Amino acid sequence: xxxxxxxxxxxxxxxxxxxxxxAEKLPNAKIAILERGKEVLTKVKISxxxxxxxxxxxxxxxxxxxxxxxxxxxxxxxxxxxxxxDTMAWFExxxxxxxxxxxxxxxxxxxxxxxxxxxxxxxxxxxxxxxxLKESVTDISPHNESWIVNTTNNNYTTKHLVVSTGSNPKxxxxxxxxxxxxxxxxxSLFTFNIKDYRIKDLMGLATEASVxxxxxxxxxxxxxxxxxxxxxxxxxxxxxxxxxARILNDKNYQFKIAVNWRTHYSTEETFQELNVLKQNxxxxxxxxxxxxxxxxxxxxxxxxxxNISENQNWADxxxxxxxxxxxxLTNGVYKVNxxxxxxxxxxxxxxxxxxxxxxxxxxxxxxKNLYFSGEVLNIDAITGGFNFQNAWTGGYLIAEDIFKKS
Numbered sequence: 001x002x003x004x005x006x007x008x009x010x011x012x013x014x015x016x017x018x019x020x021x022x023a024e025k026l027p028n029a030k031i032a033i034l035e036r037g038k039e040v041l042t043k044v045k046i047s048x049x050x051x052x053x054x055x056x057x058x059x060x061x062x063x064x065x066x067x068x069x070x071x072x073x074x075x076x077x078x079x080x081x082x083x084x085x086d087t088m089a090w091f092e093x094x095x096x097x098x099x100x101x102x103x104x105x106x107x108x109x110x111x112x113x114x115x116x117x118x119x120x121x122x123x124x125x126x127x128x129x130x131x132x133l134k135e136s137v138t139d140i141s142p143h144n145e146s147w148i149v150n151t152t153n154n155n156y157t158t159k160h161l162v163v164s165t166g167s168n169p170k171x172x173x174x175x176x177x178x179x180x181x182x183x184x185x186x187x188s189l190f191t192f193n194i195k196d197y198r199i200k201d202l203m204g205l206a207t208e209a210s211v212x213x214x215x216x217x218x219x220x221x222x223x224x225x226x227x228x229x230x231x232x233x234x235x236x237x238x239x240x241x242x243x244x245a246r247i248l249n250d251k252n253y254q255f256k257i258a259v260n261w262r263t264h265y266s267t268e269e270t271f272q273e274l275n276v277l278k279q280n281x282x283x284x285x286x287x288x289x290x291x292x293x294x295x296x297x298x299x300x301x302x303x304x305x306x307n308i309s310e311n312q313n314w315a316d317x318x319x320x321x322x323x324x325x326x327x328x329l330t331n332g333v334y335k336v337n338x339x340x341x342x343x344x345x346x347x348x349x350x351x352x353x354x355x356x357x358x359x360x361x362x363x364x365x366x367x368k369n370l371y372f373s374g375e376v377l378n379i380d381a382i383t384g385g386f387n388f389q390n391a392w393t394g395g396y397l398i399a400e401d402i403f404k405k406s
Contacts (some may be wrong), residue, residue: 007158012033014164014374017395052113071379120122185350
């Protein structure tokens with residue numbers, strides 16, 4: 001039997017952050033990380049396109065919590081104790097220089113996720129944390145005030161047990177035997193598959209837009225929209241996919257969206273502006289200059305969709321054509337037929353019921369000395385470094401509580 005003071009199941013971001021912080025607070029504690037695979041921190045490796053989007057430059061707890069479709073209420077208190085600024089200081093104190101990009105995402109200056117991985121591995125080695133690979137957990141059971149963990153290779157006993165296995169169905173199934181309720185996982189961050197002549201051949205084009213899912217209750221998001229080979233992506237779409245994860249899953253990813261390429265303007269306001277353009281540019285072709293700061297290729301596609309030909313001048317356009325164009329600009333309907341994974345990242349909505357967790361410490365309400373951090377919980381966020389911030393906050397507060405109990 002292998003005996004540890006603290007045992008962490010899951011060699012990802014949440015697991016390592018918990019282990020390192022605990023080891024720093026309790027230098028004499030015997031700590032181990034159990035990883036079922038051949039490598040640790042594999043999700044960190046591919047995150048942020050291989051650059052690792054460490055967190056996001058939002059420094060007000062309430063505003064930060066608004067980026068979590070599931071977990072907003074529960075994370076507000078924890079964010080008052082450890083959030084973005086603390087995360088940045090933590091990494092920089094350990095030699096990792098960070099930078100804030102224009103969109104608020106925070107990356108290592110090196111632009112390489114290996115910098116973050118090396119930081120964790122160096123800290124683990126320096127602090128004497130054992131890393132056990134190919135240790136797939138088969139059973140967890142309480143024993144007096146300790147825990148017994150069985151793996152395919154070994155048996156462990158520990159005073160404090162931390163589960164940070166991410167979206168792992170096998171672990172969720174194991175935990176249901178201990179009376180934990182698990183919300184079934186569905187994809188959370190994904191792009192929309194759309195085949196439509198209005199966006200054909202526009203791959204790589206990006207512009208601001210507001211998008212709403214039709215036949216739903218206020219499922220809407222704004223931000224940059226990226227047209228891709230398979231349809232639409234970018235922050236506006238990814239926000240919708242996160243907030244609408246369960247709704248869109250129920251629709252089997254078959255639904256319609258309305259796109260407002262003017263974001264804050266209505267169809268009626270746009271129609272009036274188009275009439276002004278008609279008066280002021282009567283002898284010019286609408287194809288000559290793109291309007292409303294739209295990319296020219298997109299503007300041309302919307303003109304075509306409004307039955308406006310290249311040989312017409314503004315003066316030639318009738319009210320129906322102007323009304324059609326106003327609709328295309330502010331309320332164009334596109335049919336979504338399926339989804340695609342966002343880059344190589346796969347985030348899910350689902351996990352341990354949040355009612356079972358004490359969010360002052362991330363300890364279970366059902367069992368003493370059992371903690372949960374990261375995506376094993378039913379917490380997920382929009383893209384931009386927020387999922388990692390959940391892992392950092394949970395890991396830090398768990399370490400703090402273990403220290404207080406020791």
